[in-house]
Structure formats: C-alpha cells, structure tokens
Amino acid sequence: MTLRLVLVDDHPVVRAGLRALIESSDDLQVVGEAGDAAAALAVIAETGPDVVLMDLSLGDGVGGIEATKRVKALPEPPAVLVLTTYDTESDILRALDAGAAGYLLKDVPPQDLFAGIRSVARGQPALAPSVAGVLMRRASSPEPRMTEREVEVLELLADGLGNRELARALFVSEATVKSHLSHIYTKLGVDTRAGAVAAAIEQRIIRR
Missing domain, CATH: 1.10.10.10 (Winged helix-like DNA-binding domain superfamily/Winged helix DNA-binding domain)
Known part of the structure; x- marks a missing residue:
C-alpha cells in the first residue's frame, strides 16, 4: 500500500528536497505541499493524505503547532508528523498536545524518516531519540514542572x-x-x- 503525504514547510527548497527523498521510497508518495497553514488545509482537503509532514515555522505567522490543531480538527484528519529543527521541551509538548503523532528532527537519517512516516500512518508514535529523552527526563524528574x-x-x-x-x-x-x-x-x-x-x-x- 502506498502512503500519501502532504509536505508543509515554508522553504520551497526544503520541500523539494523532501519530495525527492520521500519519493525514492516505493511505498511513499507526495501528493501535495504548502508553505503556510491556510494553504496546507486547502491541499489536505483536496488530496486526503494519510500523513502530513509539518514544520513548526510557517510563512503566515500561524506556526506549525496551531496548523496541527487545525488539521486534527478536520472531519477525517490525517496523521501529523512534525519535522523540525527545534527540540525544546515547550515545542515538543505543545506539538504533541496539538495532536501530532510524532516528532522528528531534520537531521534524521532517511530510513528513520521513512520508518516514522509508516509508524504514524499505523497510529503508532514516532519520536526522535533526543525528543524521547526530553519526555523521559520530564516524566522522571523530581523537580516541579513548568506550567x-x-x-x-x-x-x-x-x-x-x-x-x-x-x-x-x-x-x-x-x-x-x-x-x-x-x-x-x-x-x-x-x-x-x-x-x-x-x-x-x-x-x-x-x-x-
């Protein structure tokens, strides 16, 4: 089965690179792309993808976290996999709270990216090791957590x-x-x- 993806990133060159990389895998197909939240929602409604790859910094100032909330509010939402350069606790927690099924960093090896896409499409989480570490430290820390x-x-x-x-x-x-x-x-x-x-x-x- 071929998984259908929409790429959401405000840099056209990044989207082009991701498209070429993803489509080198036989079971993955990019069916649309967008540089901001409004365009993403329109493309998702038109193409009905299985997975959305979402950056956190978008061109319209809305941001990937709010865009994720809007995607997950759709009647039959696709899985959202965040792909970003940010690994701070606040970004990770907000993205997951918004409904993202996974959180990977842009230095991820290609095979790990493909595996992450397949995981979230199956309804399973996909977390970069450093992201999992942040969550583990937060869960196990005896110190009071930041609200x-x-x-x-x-x-x-x-x-x-x-x-x-x-x-x-x-x-x-x-x-x-x-x-x-x-x-x-x-x-x-x-x-x-x-x-x-x-x-x-x-x-x-x-x-x-």
Missing part, C-alpha cells in the same frame, strides 16, 4: 519584556506576573530574570 503559562512567561522574558509589558501581553495584573516569576525562579534555582532565561535555554525549556 504552560510559566513557559510562556519565560519566552516573553527571553524577548526582553518587562513586568508591565508581560502583564499586558498575558492579560493579567503585574502582581500575577510577579507571582509567576517567583515560581519560575524557585523551579530553576535562580534569582534574576537573566538567570531564568539562561537556565531555561540551557535546560531546553525554551528556544535560544
């Missing part, structure tokens, strides 16, 4: 936002921001904003 909101605060801290700007961006009070920061500092074992950002990047909680 999704705390990760969001860390990402905004990394962008250089002050407390007032954080409050505005999150639609909360400055007192709530200070509370989030206090919890973040405790969990990371730091006492400054810069220290929190550095620790979060080092621990791959957020992107550099």
